[in-house]
Amino acid sequence: MATRPLDRVRNLGIIAHIDAGKTTTTERFLYYSGKSHRIGEVHDGQAVMDFRDDERERGITISSAATTFYWNDCELNLIDTPGHVDFTAEVERSLRVLDGAVVIFDGVEGVEPQSETVWHQADRYEVPRLCFVNKLDRLGADYFRCVGQIRDVLGMVPVPIVVPAGQGEDLEGVLDLVAPALIVFDRESLGERYERRPVPAEHRRFVDEHRRRLIEELANQVESLAALYLEDRPIGEEDLRRALREGTLARSITPVLAGAALRNIGVQPVLDAVCRYLPSPLDAPPERGVDPSTGGTAERPPRPDAPFSAYVFKVVAGSATELCYARIYSGRLEAGMTAKNVRTGERERLRRILRVHAQQGAPVETAEAGDIVAFAGLKNCATGDTLADERHPILYEPIRFPDTVVSVSVEPKTTADRDKLAEVLRRILREDPTLHHAVDEDTGQTILSGMGELHLDIVKNRMIREFHVGANFGKPRVSYREAFAEPVSGRGEFDRLLGSQHLHAEIEIGVEPQPDRRKVEVVSRLREGELPGSAVPGVLESLASGAEGGGLYGFPLIRIRIVLLGARYAETGSAEIALNAAAAAALRDALRRGKVVILEPIMRLEIRTPEEYLGAIMKNLHGRRALVEDTRFVGSVIVVRGSVPLAEMFGYSTTLRSLSQGRAVFSLEPLDYRPVPDTLAATFSRRL
Ligand code: GDP
Ligand code: MG
Numbered sequence: 268m269a270t271r272p273l274d275r276v277r278n279l280g281i282i283a284h285i286d287a288g289k290t291t292t293t294e295r296f297l298y299y300s301g302k303s304h305r306i307g308e309v310h311d312g313q314a315v316m317d318f319r320d321d322e323r324e325r326g327i328t329i330s331s332a333a334t335t336f337y338w339n340d341c342e343l344n345l346i347d348t349p350g351h352v353d354f355t356a357e358v359e360r361s362l363r364v365l366d367g368a369v370v371i372f373d374g375v376e377g378v379e380p381q382s383e384t385v386w387h388q389a390d391r392y393e394v395p396r397l398c399f400v401n402k403l404d405r406l407g408a409d410y411f412r413c414v415g416q417i418r419d420v421l422g423m424v425p426v427p428i429v430v431p432a433g434q435g436e437d438l439e440g441v442l443d444l445v446a447p448a449l450i451v452f453d454r455e456s457l458g459e460r461y462e463r464r465p466v467p468a469e470h471r472r473f474v475d476e477h478r479r480r481l482i483e484e485l486a487n488q489v490e491s492l493a494a495l496y497l498e499d500r501p502i503g504e505e506d507l508r509r510a511l512r513e514g515t516l517a518r519s520i521t522p523v524l525a526g527a528a529l530r531n532i533g534v535q536p537v538l539d540a541v542c543r544y545l546p547s548p549l550d551a552p553p554e555r556g557v558d559p560s561t562g563g564t565a566e567r568p569p570r571p572d573a574p575f576s577a578y579v580f581k582v583v584a585g586s587a588t589e590l591c592y593a594r595i596y597s598g599r600l601e602a603g604m605t606a607k608n609v610r611t612g613e614r615e616r617l618r619r620i621l622r623v624h625a626q627q628g629a630p631v632e633t634a635e636a637g638d639i640v641a642f643a644g645l646k647n648c649a650t651g652d653t654l655a656d657e658r659h660p661i662l663y664e665p666i667r668f669p670d671t672v673v674s675v676s677v678e679p680k681t682t683a684d685r686d687k688l689a690e691v692l693r694r695i696l697r698e699d700p701t702l703h704h705a706v707d708e709d710t711g712q713t714i715l716s717g718m719g720e721l722h723l724d725i726v727k728n729r730m731i732r733e734f735h736v737g738a739n740f741g742k743p744r745v746s747y748r749e750a751f752a753e754p755v756s757g758r759g760e761f762d763r764l765l766g767s768q769h770l771h772a773e774i775e776i777g778v779e780p781q782p783d784r785r786k787v788e789v790v791s792r793l794r795e796g797e798l799p800g801s802a803v804p805g806v807l808e809s810l811a812s813g814a815e816g817g818g819l820y821g822f823p824l825i826r827i828r829i830v831l832l833g834a835r836y837a838e839t840g841s842a843e844i845a846l847n848a849a850a851a852a853a854l855r856d857a858l859r860r861g862k863v864v865i866l867e868p869i870m871r872l873e874i875r876t877p878e879e880y881l882g883a884i885m886k887n888l889h890g891r892r893a894l895v896e897d898t899r900f901v902g903s904v905i906v907v908r909g910s911v912p913l914a915e916m917f918g919y920s921t922t923l924r925s926l927s928q929g930r931a932v933f934s935l936e937p938l939d940y941r942p943v944p945d946t947l948a949a950t951f952s953r954r955l
Contacts, residue, residue, distance in 0.1 A: 273569065274547045276637045278344045278594070280361050282389065283371035284379040288401040292371060292528040292537070296345065299459055299535055302336035306457060308529075333592055333639055335622050341542040344639040358385055360580045360650065360666050360700075362392040364594035364639065367545030369537060371399045374408035374434075374525075377901070378416040379875065384936065386421050395515050395546055397522050399537050403431045404438045404527035414523055420901065426484050428511065429524040429536050430477055432470055441525050441533045442470055444478045445511070446504050450536065458531025485510045488519045508543055515544040548637030554578075554596040556653065556663040559609055565661045567597035571635040574598050574659035575606060579652040580666075583641075584694035590621070590641040591648045596663070598656060599635040606654040609662045611647060615654065619643040650700045668701045669937050670785070671716035672868040672913050675723050676741035677730075678712055684737040688713070691734045695726060702726060707821070716746050719935070720917065745914045747951075748866040748940055749818035750826045754779045757857025761849040765841065772845035774806065774853040775833035778861060781826050787814045791831040798834045802843055806831060809847040813854045819863040820951045825940065826866075829854070859955050865948050866940035867912050874907040874923070876931035881905050883926045891915035892944075910938055 283289045297303040333346045346361045362368075368389055372382060389396060400413045410431050417425040432449055433439045440451035447466050452458040466474050485507065486496035492510035495502050514520035522544055526533020548569040554576070558565035567576050575598030583590045600606075605616050620631050621641040634640045642648070651665035677692075679685040692713070696702055703716045717723045720743050730736045759774045781788065789807045798806070810831070814824040831850075836842045872893060876884055881898070884907070888895065893911035900906075916935060923931050942948075 273549050273571075273637045275340055275542075276342050276344065276547050277541055277545055278346075278364065278366040278548060278637065278639055279541060279545065280346045280365040280368040280394075281371060282358065282362075282368050282385045284373070284376070284382040284385075287371045287373045287376075287379075287382070288528050289371050292369075292399065292401065292534060293345065295458070295528055295531065295534040296338075296343075296538060297334070297336060298457070299538070300336040300338050300343075302334070333641070335639075338538045339542055343538075343541065346639065358388055359668070362388055362394055363666055364578060364580045365392075365394055366548055366551055367395045367397075367541070369397050369399055369541065371401050372413050372417075373405075374400050374403040374410060374413055374527075375405045377409075377413045378420045379932070383420060384934070386423075393518065395518055395544075397515070397524065397537070397540050397544060398425060399524050399526065399533075401526060401528050403434055403525055404436070404530045404532070406435050408434055410434065410525050416901065417521070417523065424484065424488055424520045425523045426481055426488075426511070426514070426520045427477060427523045427525075428481065428540065429526075429533065430473075431525040431533075438527055438530070438532060441536060442466065442474055443536065444474060444481050445507050447474050447478060450533075452530075452532050454531070458534065461535060482507070485514060485520065489514045489517075512544045516546050516550055554663065556661040559660050559662050567661060569636045570597060571599040573636070574656040574661075575600055575604075576653065576655045576659075576661050576663070577606075578663045579648055579650060579654065582648065582650050582698045584698045588643050589645070589694070589697075590643055591645050591652075592639065592641045593654065595634055595636055595638045595640065597636045600633060602630070602632050605657065607657045607660055608645075608648060609653040609655050609660045610649075611652075613647060614657065615642075615645050615648065617642055617645075617654075649697050666700070669718065670868075671701070671703050671718065671746050672870075672937055673719055673723055673743050674714050674716035674746045675727070675743045676707070676710075676712045676714055678739045680737035680739060687734075688730075688736050688738055691730055691736050694734075695729065699726070705816075712741075718937075743917065745867060745912075747820070747822040747868075747943070748825045749820060749822045749863055750824065750866055750940075751778050751780045751857075752862040752864050755857050755861035756832070757853040757855070757860065759849040759852025759854070759856055761845045761852060763845075768839045768841060769837060770839060770841055770845040771837040772842065772849040773833075773835045774831070774846065774849040776810065776850070776853045776857060777830040777832050778854075778857045779828045779830065781828050784826055784828075787811060787824055787826075788828040789814075789831070790828065793831055793834060798836070798846070802846055803831075805843050806834070806846050806850045809850040810854055813851045817954070819858045819953050819955055820865060821954050822865065855955055864942045865951055867914055867943045868937055869910050869939045869941050870913050870916065870935040871938040872907075872909050872911045872916075872933065872935055874931055874933040875901075875904045876907070876927055877903075878905050880927040880931055881907070884923070884931060887922065887926060911935075912941075912943075 281289050281293060294306050298306045335344050398417060400410050402408055403410055414425045414427055417423055428444050429441050431438055432442050440449055442449055448463040449466055451462050453460040482502060486493045489510040495506060511522055515522060522540055524537050524540060528534055551569060553566040553568045555564060555566045567573050577593040577595045579591050579593045581592040602620050603618055605614050608615055620634050621643060622631055653663045655661050679688045692704060696704055701718050705714050707714050723743055727740050756777050761772045763770050789811045791803055810829050818824045836846055891911055892915055893909055895907060895909040897908045923933055
């Protein structure tokens with residue numbers, strides 16, 4: 268790879284609601300830029316970026332594949348992101364390393380529930396965006412309705428810079444408002460050749476009108492243009508481009524473009540806009556992290572001459588090799604250099620640096636700040652790790668993932684499958700930080716938990732198809748939690764003869780409800796000298812892992828603080844074993860004596876439906892303990908918003924399909940945990 272000015276690099280993501288046309292658009296990006304030699308279509312199962320078998324089958328995009336291509340004098344590092352809400356974590360981790368994004372909307376459906384979710388995630392990561400309103404060839408498509416929704420629903424200032432010439436069947440091309448022209452795309456070459464023509468008479472008024480609005484909106488939002496505008500000075504193409512770039516980077520406006528990717532209309536102007544208006548790594552502020560030697564903050568500027576640092580945002584475990592995708596935030600790297608994994612403290616030799624175009628990785632000798640690369644053959648690297656110059660370590664903040672809400676049991680079919688299952692699980696878990704695994708103490712079964720039914724279904728298919736593990740999977744179940752409703756204390760004692768040693772320890776704890784905290788907090792309030800300092804961490808650890816391992820009903824405890832109040836022990840060689848065991852016993856005692864409640868995951872629910880099915884859908888929701896908060900028209904459909912216990916929503920996609928003849932869509936997102944109703948609580952059995 269030749270070194271190139273960093274200001275020509277775009278680390279780019281495409282984000283959208285499922286089916287808006289992300290894969291279709293990406294295929295054109297790669298084809299027009301010369302990166303691929305044919306256009307793979309989603310409906311043929313041939314798309315380059317969707318390379319896993321299960322993705323092909325489902326026709327949806329699950330994992331983020333990364334690829335590099337060139338457009339004009341720009342290098343684009345593209346990360347494909349999924350649209351399904353079960354995979355928010357995948358979106359999160361790509362947003363973490365992106366500098367800018369193209370958001371794709373379906374010109375008929377407009378702003379859909381998950382476009383909103385992803386939009387707000389991108390807000391959180393302060394990612395500048397462009398919008399592409401796609402599928403304008405479809406019957407019922409309406410570009411300006413979609414622009415209106417971007418304004419009203421997403422709360423953004425949309426600025427159309429490319430608008431459709433005609434709509435639906437009459438879509439003949441697109442109109443450029445910045446440098447006024449009609450752009451038409453040649454069918455023979457699949458849109459690769461296109462022509463800019465003077466705006467024809469029938470579109471002239473339309474273009475003038477919208478260009479005037481473009482200038483007004485920009486003058487409203489961008490100071491440099493406001494000055495020109497107010498002084499009534501002539502405003503040229505370059506002034507508009509400068510203002511569009513300024514406004515986009517500041518996120519005070521979002522440029523909007525139009526097209527129909529499947530018909531090869533309007534895609535190249537999107538690429539032009541990416542290069543013109545989206546940020547380069549240099550436009551990003553220095554990346555902030557922690558200096559592991561002092562615990563204070565540290566930062567790295569996006570420059571090749573700064574110490575090396577990179578953030579691993581994804582690990583992909585193929586059956587042959589494991590790839591760690593990383594964004595290099597600073598410094599320069601040569602193949603064969605060593606770096607420190609700051610989380611583990613281990614040294615890693617970075618032998619193979621890859622640029623990745625779907626499955627065909629091409630090794631390179633160097634990489635530097637702003638690059639997105641994959642490392643092959645690292646010893647031990649997980650999603651969220653920081654790799655850094657050994658002499659100048661820095662630790663970037665890991666991505667925080669939501670709690671798991673659904674679990675499923677897995678059992679090897681034969682003893683021979685057992686080892687294979689363990690090995691495959693280890694790999695998949697390293698790759699997917701939203702997947703958790705535990706062993707049920709009572710049954711010895713392995714329990715996998717994840718973000719939703721679809722998520723676990725995909726994990727299961729991978730294990731069977733890609734890794735050929737012989738295993739039986741149980742039915743997906745809700746992941747419950749437990750908490751304490753009132754403070755309680757607990758005492759535990761351990762007393763046993765071990766060979767010639769008499770082991771004895773007693774532990775006293777208090778447990779307090781912490782409704783506002785997600786996790787378990789464990790603190791010591793022991794008096795000075797009550798325990799040797801070295802024994803305290805072990806006891807606290809024992810309490811924490813006890814809480815995680817499951818409470819009265821076997822579900823992990825959350826929202827509590829456990830306070831270590833007292834400790835006594837016999838000073839023998841193995842006092843620590845006795846103390847840790849006594850701590851575990853103290854927690855069990857508190858569980859038996861306390862008021863334990865079972866919590867269930869409550870999901871945020873959104874349903875979009877044509878009006879005629881609303882009655883049937885509402886009636887059906889009624890039997891599912893759903894709480895409907897809002898029902899309103901958005902465009903031509905009704906949007907129902909509310910919350911519902913996850914336990915009531917298994918298989919809902921089938922139900923909703925039959926209630927609405929396949930016309931309604933829904934999304935579920937984790938919202939909260941709430942106590943289960945008493946009648947339901949009575950059906951769980953106690954372990955203690
Ligand atoms: P993704 O889920 O966002 O990756 O969307 P896909 O690219 O898989 O597209 C979903 C479906 O919409 C596929 O059947 C595409 O062929 C179709 N599609 C994509 N773009 C267009 C378009 O511009 N016009 C029409 N009519 N269909 C499109
Ligand atoms: Mg796709």
